[in-house]
Amino acid sequence: MDPQGITACRSILHFIQLAQYPSHDNETLQYMKNELLSWHLNKDYFIAKGARSNFDIPKFHSLLHYVDSIKWVGATDNSNTEAFERLHIDFAKEGWRSSNKRDHFPQMTSFISRQEKKIESISVLHGAPGFLGALKLFLNDFLPPLDKQKKAGALGGFLPFRTLEVWHNFGLVPLKILDEPEKSLIKAQPLSTTGKPARFDTVLVLEEDSAQSTAVQGCRVGRLRVIFRLPHTVMDNRKGLMVKAPTDWPREPLGYVTWYTRFKPAPDQATGMYRVEPAIASNGMPHGAIIPLSNIRQSCMLVPGRMSWDKEWKSENILDECSSFFVNNLQTKYTYQTIY
Structure with a gap:
């Protein structure tokens, strides 16, 4: 992939990571703005290559409001269920997969x-x-x-x-x-x-x-x-x-x-x-x-x-x-x- 495409991908991924910080100050919010600007400056690469005809997608539009939303109501982890789903994998699914599916509870706690x-x-x-x-x-x-x-x-x-x-x-x-x-x-x-x-x-x-x-x-x-x-x-x-x-x-x-x-x-x-x-x-x-x-x-x-x-x-x-x-x-x- 050309550097422009890589830069676009990197910018949007960095924005996603920054948006999930549990606390923010003016510096981290400015980081978010910079990464979002970099994404918009480089996203045309995917249109030029025919991967998409446009980016008129509501989810991309919503990114423009993230910084203001964080200022108004706080960090995004206040409305995130990801951590609980992750714990279910650690405490249930991994132990179950490691067992022989018979008398599994002792095995799940000591696999x-x-x-x-x-x-x-x-x-x-x-x-x-x-x-x-x-x-x-x-x-x-x-x-x-x-x-x-x-x-x-x-x-x-x-x-x-x-x-x-x-x-x-x-x-x-x-x-x-x-x-x-x-x-x-x-x-x-x-x-x-x-x-x-x-x-x-x-x-x-x-x-x-x-x-x-x-x-x-x-x-x-x-x-x-x-x-x-x-x-x-x-x-x-x-x-x-x-x-x-x-x-x-x-x-x-x-x-x-x-x-x-x-x-x-x-x-x-x-x-x-x-x-x-x-x-x-x-x-x-x-x-x-x-x-x-x-x-x-x-x-x-x-x-x-x-x-x-x-x-x-x-x-x-x-x-x-x-x-x-x-x-x-x-x-x-x-x-x-x-x-x-």
């Missing part, structure tokens, strides 16, 4: 499951060839300085355990900004025995000290491959016995993410979205790291950043097949308020 997996199988099942190396590097940071010097290198270090507790998903409620944030169910789910496709969601990770609860500074996009926790007991090689794990090991849940390139100083001009690509090492392996699960700030959606669309792309393979993405900041009201 987030976990299981133990051998470390050797995780890399294969989760499409994470760098997991084992990243785990050794991560644990190397907890060795005493003398032990670190004796090691030939963290990648050659011995792991004193064979299994890990692994989860396939977790619920995340981001920090409240303006609206009540929607709870996200973030998945790192391998191919099931029933043939259900694997799903490894993309997330926004707090990577540097400069990272905050909004904006992208100090943050980085990663694809969550494994959700796990370190074991409470480990093998003592000298004694051949199981002993308690080191007291300084993290007890909180951890995640293994494969990285995308860091954010550029400014987003793409036409879309208003940041472009990222999978971060690949010179040996073809994806860059990845072990992170505390609490470093995941929020979920995020990636959309293809290429001009041409491959017919082989599907929802279950597009993150593996496409080489360039936009970070969609129009996914929800919350992402519009936080990803910029």
